Amino acid sequence: MDHIPTGPFPYANKSIWHSSPIWPAWWMNGDGANGEFDMFEGYEPNDRASITIHDWNANLYGNCTIPSNITQYYNGSGNAYGGASQFSPDDTSLEPFNKAGGGVYVMQWDHGKFIREWTFVKPNIPADILNGSPNPNPDTWGMPNAYFPFGKNCNSEVVNNMYLILNIAFCNPPVTEECKDVVRMQPEAFNETYFLINYMKVFCRPNEQCLTGIYGSG
Template sequence: MPSGNTTWPSWWFQGPNWPNNGEIDVLEGVYGMNYNLISLHTGNNCTMQQNYSTYFNGTWVDSGNKPYLSCYQYANSTNTTNQGCSVEAPKGTFQDAFNAAGGGVFALQWDRNNYIRVWNFINPNIPDDIKNNSTNPNPDTWGIPSAHIPLGSNCSPSHFNNLSMTFDIAFCGGWASQYVSGGEAACENVLLNDPSQFSEAYWLINYVKVFGKPGDSLGTYYPTCQFAC
């Protein structure tokens, strides 16, 4: 995945009329982090519970030991403003550490009425049904996910609709600049004047596959969308 000073790569899904049809950030972070950040940004009335963390091996992002548990993008309180809700995946799941391990696999399972789950697999811990290019992968055999977001009374499934997929690489900005001594101005100076920092700032994607369950709009357990870069 893209790496280098000032970089801010992400792989995310977003619905129209943002944030009312939701955003799922499967992969995101800025240079200087060694873990992936998995986030939701939604319309109002989507709230998590701290005890949901028993279902995943990441940790809720918090401030002052109080997790951000409202996924509403415009929630306004002491601990959450324009934040959404986020889970820190285990260390080694982002940029240099991920690349040094030889890459891996990121997987999103969106069970429309029940939950959103995200796995971050680093080589050599990729499940066999993924490595073997199975047409019927089974997430229930993949072990504990990095994030597990229940959908229901706490956060209606209607918060996520018509999602489109995006890969991008941003540079600098308020978040990435925090990791550059001197802040935004110094970050922009690196970006404009030090191209040696960006020799690894590119995606190398072997494939993207989308699978559907029997009866849904995607088909019956086979890749209905696939491309490689």
């Protein structure tokens, strides 16, 4: 990915907006009782990505809570909401990411065990990714930037039968009138609000079918 969407810097009249004018995201969603996993959500003026697991059916699977000692397993920038939302390191999102020339977001989903994620900013990209290896090895990449273990704290069925989504929305909740006015009245402020993507790859284990269809919208 060479460019992450950016927009107007979210300060006006020396007051901080409660809503980011842009809300780019790369995420997975499921149908019915399945939850959601966000590999990347960007909110100005943060220079780090929000990485989150959502359980939309607590009555069926219980609430996902991440163990308090989770920070020993990843080197991100902290967490929120009981660890269900973690953050990539500083300078791995939005303007700093773009100024570095882009990079790679990688998510490893080992169903029943964990989800891990890494963010690599150029030029610090592992050789097996850079060289297009058909079998990249996450165990050689060092500590992940986010880690979500499954087990007693979070049922692995929360994320199941998922599909990938890449989108840009405007004014994340809680939406303010100030944010909506900027979107309506300053279209020129969104000239840099786009994704520039070289590729998106899905890797499956040998003899495993993990990609069953491609969905799109016109």
